[in-house]
Amino acid sequence: MTLTPEPASPFTARAVNLANCGLVVLDAGQEIVLWNGWMVPRSGYSVARVRDRSLFEVFPELRGSRVESAVLAALTEEVATTVPPSTGRSPFPLREAGSFDGARIEQSVSVTPFSEAGERYCLVEIRDVSGVVDRERRLLDHAESLRARSYVDGLTGIANRRHFDVALDRELRRAQRNGGALSLLLMDIDSFKAYNDHFGHQEGDACLTTVAQALAGMLKRPADVAARYGGEEFAAILPDTAAGPARVLANAIREHVAALGLPHAPAALRPHVTLSIGVASFDPGRLDEPAALIEAADKALYAAKRGGRDRVVMDGEADVPA
Template structure:
């Protein structure tokens, strides 16, 4: 008989936390005797197979909490069957109780050596068999519950870590434009300043201001103003080619760009590309000399050193921005 045969119990509940017994024995008289021992035990679900060659597959499908294993069966060695259980990751921890026809110390020792958990001479006393089945099943079920709890904890910790990463990303973004916010700018500038001190390579920044933005808001309204800021942010982001570069909303209509390992010449070239690209979009702004939305940009570049601070770089870029505005706006100046 190759199928897993349930006897006397409703097996629709496949919960791993129910006591589930699989008997592997070719003698139906033994099967019936064991079955009778479980009569009146509603907490125990009983199954059996009489063909040892199907025992491993049956156990894998059934997921028993304990296996009662005969040692001598036609065409099969019970020890080999136990070894098959133990090399299967899904069955490795399932308790195996050997049911042997002999009280033989050598057989008992060998049973334990190949992975059995217990050894009984058949037919065992019903009270003893039930006690051992419940004992081994309880230990196995506790292990399942512990592993499930650890798995749930790991999954929860991973979800929490992922949520924290996402939250940190969101906390570093400007809600309107979707680029970095002032907090992100401050963090990145500090980090890149420290890295520049170690590498002795230049750190540059652009400080950008949308020209006559208050007048733009007055003329077209705040919704149009918000859209204008989004387009300016897109222009700045589009010009950045390296992952380490950062465009951020510095505040109001001001934007900042951090350029690690970029000298003044490279920063000025990027600033002019940003200015020109926005002007070429030709966003209507009738109260400016150009008639379109433009930006003024101040550029500064330092090789970070102990006698300077990030605030010095910002101050230099701010001074250059002021010079760009004084020069008529829609231009780039260096600090």
């Protein structure tokens, strides 16, 4: 089963063939002089079929690859090289033993030069790292899933406060850099405490989720962000949106939520759930930091509540009855 420049002892040949990796020895002409048992079922080539043939004749797709470069470096410069999976996941067309129509196994390849009786050779070791790569991929997928969930509100399914903070800072920086527009909407469900007291917290959670999804459905552009700001408060970050269009959208959101017809508690003194909304827009030199923009939108929201609820108030109108 094993070819060597000189006959190997049965003990050595058996050990080489029991190795749990591919072992291939090439001479100075890149011809195969050793092909161990691990290679046979995974390549589909017996020892007889590869004897005295160039590795790159047996596997022509290796020409121009990192493996060919590593072999040349070993045979001409006596430089050892490792080709990790990140460089070329499956350079050799090898599959699970006995499976010639499945996916290639993922490999780590090492090429080591050595000399014997004055002749140069190189040892090519091929290790199946499919399990390691799959495990790393699952870990990366899990980490990405955790990262994504860390930016989502667990109850409503929209962005959470952490996501909001990151997005607002990012969009403000972009507006400052490009001289663009940016508007922020802060929204509050009117008399939500009365709703919770009357219907209970389970129904209160359902109300929050319904309003959150209604808000998210009104934001059509990929860059828009609908977020749960806290409790019964929501926010919308509107990049490239000046005050005028922001007011129009805020009123559309308010009307959409009112049109849902969610019954309110008697103590709310209104038949259906409604929103009060405060709007503030990026203003260089005044509202150009997250805290300042949030404060302005919050002041406008407070004015909307004080002015009778179920209304939109813009920054600058906060001291004027709506």
